[in-house]
Amino acid sequence: MEREVIESEMILPTQFRFKKIQMHEKYTKGQARSRQWKHLKQIIPAENYQNYPPHLPNYVNIESPPSMHPRKQICDITGFEAPYSDPRTHMRYANTEVFKIIRSLPNEYVQSYLALRNAAVVLK
Amino acid sequence: MxxxxxxxxxxxxxxxxxxxxxxxxxxxxxxxxxxxxxxxxxxxxxxxxxxxxxxxxxxxxxxxxxxxxxxxxxxxxxxxxxxxxxxxxxxxGEPVYEACCRTNVGGYHVTDYLKQLLSLKYPHHMSRLTWEKVEDLKMEHCYITLDYASEVKLFQKGVKEAEEKTRCWQLPWTPAPVEEPPSEEEVARKAALKERQGQRLREMAEAKKTSKINELENELKGLEFLIHQLRNVNGIDEQSFLSETGYVSKQEIESAIVKVTQSLRKTKGGQEEIEPDVFNAEKFTLIDIPDNMLTPEQVKEKKRQLFLKTTSEGRQKAKQKRFEEELERERLNKEEEQRRIENPELYLEQLRVKYKDLSEKVDQRKRQKTNGNNGNENNVSGGVGRGERLNAAQKERMRLLATAAFDRGKGEDTFGIKDEDWQLYKKMSKDNDDEDEGPNEDETELARVASKLREIDPTFFPKSEAGSSGTEPPRFRPLTKEDFQILIGVERFRCPEILFHPNLIGIDQAGLDxxxxxxxxxxxxxxxxxxxxxxxxxxxxxxxxxxxxxxxxxxxxxxxxxxxxxxxxxxxxxxxxxxxxxxxxxxxxxxxxxxxxxxxxxxxxxxxxxxxxxxxxxxxxx
Incomplete structure (x- = not known):
């Protein structure tokens, strides 16, 4: 059974009389079951949306466009409005006290704060 | 599914x-x-x-x-x-899918954002912030403001209203048991017990020593008797007599006697302190005699004696000096104590000023060392990167590295022909070598003053620890109720705000409105x-x-x-x-x-x- 199923603590018998094909018949032992679930990133290219007229709605083109409002700059730590940004860590901050905190933070914390708004430095 | x-x-x-x-x-x-x-x-x-x-x-x-x-x-x-x-x-009554739109932000993101924010704010309570708990917090306390900017201003100013809006989650906390000082009776009892144990140990050591002395003396007597007897026995019987006793020759017996007497002297120890001195005086007999009156062997011997004498004298001098220093320190301590007793407040003030001065000095030094990195441990983006200022030694090193890298390409490679070339590597590998020198005088003095202050001033705590209190539970004082509280103020409306401004979590899409x-x-x-x-x-x-x-x-x-x-x-x-x-x-x-x-x-x-x-x-x- 998959990890998620075990975590959810559903108690399931192995045999269901209402099923035509039992779970263990479909997936013989040892077969990697999770491999056949496609990720959304794999599904979308397989849909071949480019072959269909663009005015028809599909999963991709109903996504919202980027916001037209000016971006809100808020302090990464306190959530206050942040007029400043630290050139070294690239964190936004509201005032000098927050700045002191930022400068005393170890790098991993800085990175996880940045990761919250998807701005962390990702090493590949 | x-x-x-x-x-x-x-x-x-x-x-x-x-x-x-x-x-x-x-x-x-x-x-x-x-x-x-x-x-x-x-x-x-x-x-x-x-x-x-x-x-x-x-x-x-x-x-x-x-x-x-x-x-x-x-x-x-x-x-x-x-x-x-x-x-x-x-x-x-029919949905128009042509005109619908979707933003990939939902309850999951709100909970995750709240969880991350809280665990970064309270890293030492991270284990308590489980997904389920945070979800509960979100359901119970989060709300959406009409205007984020004005709401956050309230909190920034620290108005009473904001305080009322701040929720506090008290984690299970039990006050540390206060240790009662042991009663006098107990102290006395413990001291007596210790004393008794000490006494017993001393007695045991004494008994062991006397028994050993006895043993050695007996052995010595036996050996002396043996030699005495050996003299009485005539030449032919000597061999058989010796083989009976287990010794091979007369010399062996004599050397055994010498050994036993020596160890006897050692065990008796204390009483024979004076003897070595006499020995010393005897040892250096040759020193005062001019060289030309001695045989070559004696000259050699004299040199050895001279060397021994100077070293022993040097040792004695160092001992003397140490003793004097000790005295001096004691005197200074006493003086300080005197001053403290006379005027405790003034003394404390002076000490604080001194501490501040020293710590600034040390900080300055550190900063110079780490190229204006503010003395923080946060020098990851700093370090020896481009655009950072370097001190002279580091500059020299960078120059060497650069020239070494660029020299390779042009002309024939003559590197390594001269021996000095290899010195280059030594210079290059030395990075920040001044970091390695032990704590300088200022630092030791700083440590001393800090320890002193800690002793007499309950409100004092060293700076470095105060600085880090933001990220880890302060260890230098007993943990209080407040350390086990999780305050949720701005987070209450900051997290749901991402539904309206997804770019707060880096999703570049339009918000709900x-x-x-x-x-x-x-x-x-x-x-x-x-x-x-x-x-x-x-x-x-x-x-x-x-x-x-x-x-x-x-x-x-x-x-x-x-x-x-x-x-x-x-x-x-x-x-x-x-x-x-x-x-x-x-x-x-x-x-x-x-x-x-x-x-x-x-x-x-x-x-x-x-x-x-x-x-x-x-x-x-x-």
Whole structure:
């Protein structure tokens, strides 16, 4: 059974009389079951949306466009409005006290704060 | 999904094979055909379901509420779920997918954001912040502000109102047991016990020593007697006598005597302190005699003696010096103590000033060393990177490295012919070598002053520890109730704010209020009449678990008013049950005749093909 199923603590018998094909018949032992679930990133290219007229709605083109409002700059730590940004860590901050905190933070914390708004430095 | 279906059917009491009911499955708007076909295959093949239908949850919910008279047949549904948020316009009770839009922000993101923020704020309580707990916190305390900027100002100013809005979560905490100082009786008892043990040890050592002395003396006597006897025995019998005693020769016996006497002297120890001195005086007999009066061997001996004498004298001098230093330190300490007793406050003040001076000095040094890195441990982005200032030694090193790198290419390589070339590597490898020197004078003095201050001043704590108290539980004082509190102030409305400003978590899409504008715009472009789109905002239904936050309707109304033309009627309506209405709608829909006409069965699915499935859409009105 998959990890998620075990975590959810559903108690399931192995045999269901209402099923035509039992779970263990479909997936013989040892077969990697999770491999056949496609990720959304794999599904979308397989849909071949480019072959269909663009005015028809599909999963991709109903996504919202980027916001037209000016971006809100808020302090990464306190959530206050942040007029400043630290050139070294690239964190936004509201005032000098927050700045002191930022400068005393170890790098991993800085990175996880940045990761919250998807701005962390990702090493590949 | 199969497990979920197993579970559901099992709990519904399906025990006869197979399931003999049509199934209505909800899906998201514009579900990819791959997901649809997988689901259909699973239901048809594994469970033997006769027929199925797919419908959008938000549409069921809207229809249900329309039947209840909550919303009109033309309107908008704002549905914010766990992973995504949708805005779907409805015209004549039918969803218009051409004009709907989706932003990938939902309850999951809010909880995750809250969890991350809190665990970064309270790193030492991270283990307490489980997903379930944070979810509970979110449900209970999060709310949506009408205006984020003005709300946050309140907190920034620290107004009383903000304090009232701050929630406090007290983690289980028990005060550390206060250690009672042991009573006098106990102290006395312990001291006596210790004394007794010490006494016993001393006695044991004494007994051992005397027994050893006795032993040695006996041995010595025996050996002396042996020699005495040996003298009496004549030449021929000597061999046999010796073999009887176990010794090979007379010399051996004598050397044994010498050994025993020496060890005897050592064990007796204390009483014979003076003797070595006498020895010393004897040892250095040759020193005062001029060289020309001695044989070559004696000259050698004299040199050795001279060396021994100087070293022993040097040792004595060092001892003397150490002793004097000790005295001096004691005297200084006493003086300080005197001053402290005379005027404790002044003394404390002086000490503090001294501490400050010293720590500044040390800090300055450190900063110089780390090239203006403010003496923080946070020099990861700093270090020896480009654009950072370097001190002279580091500059030299960089120059060497650079020249070494560029020299390689041009001309013939003569590196390594001269021996000095190899010195280069030594210079290069030395990075920040001044870091390695031990703590300088200032630092030791600083440590001394700090320890002194700590002794006499309860309010004092060293600077470095104070600086780090933000990230780890302060260790230098007993933990208090406050250390086990998790305060949630700004986070209460900061986290749900991402539904309106997804860029706060780095998702570059329109927020809920803007999505309404986007949706209406798309509706217009897909050739719908303008009149219809105008009155859409008169019936905006909010659905979904993420719309449960208090203040949601007000905020949406304000947001929509901003983007719609002046005078547009706006009415925000809450669904009768935000979470379960989709199920209720689907269930009432499934019980109509209308549903029976829209299902498709296994043969339909396999004969009509993928394109048909792609275009399959449920009609919600009849």
């Amino acid at each position: 199969e497990y979920i279906l197993d579970f559901a059917f099992d709990r519904l009491g399906a025990d006869r094979s197979p399931i003999n009911h049509p199934i209505l499955i909800t899906e998201c708007a514009c579900n990819p055909v791959h997901s649809r076909s997988k689901m259909a295959e699973l239901l048809f093949d594994t469970y033997g379901v006769p027929s199925i239908a797919f419908g959008v949850d938000a549409a069921f919910s809207y229809t249900y509420n329309q039947q209840r008279g909550i919303c009109d047949k033309d309107g908008l549904a704002i549905c914010s779920g766990f992973n995504t948020s949708h805005v779907i316009p409805f015209i004549n 803007e999505m309404v504008g986007v949706s209406i715009r798309r509706l217009k472009s897909s050739s719908q009449t303008v009149e219809e789109s105008k009155c859409l905002t008169n019936s905006v239904l909010i659905i979904g678990g993420s719309c449960l936050y208090p203040g949601m309707s007000e905020r949406l109304e304000a947001g929509i008013r901003m983007i719609r033309p002046c005078g547009t009627p706006i009415k925000i309506l809450r669904a009768s049950d935000l979470v379960l209405d989709a199920w209720r709608g689907a269930s009432s829909f499934a019980s109509t005749k209308h549903f029976q006409r829209q299902v498709f069965n296994r043969t339909d699915y396999y004969e009509k093909g993928e394109d048909w499935l792609r275009q399959y859409q449920l009609k919600y009105t009849f």
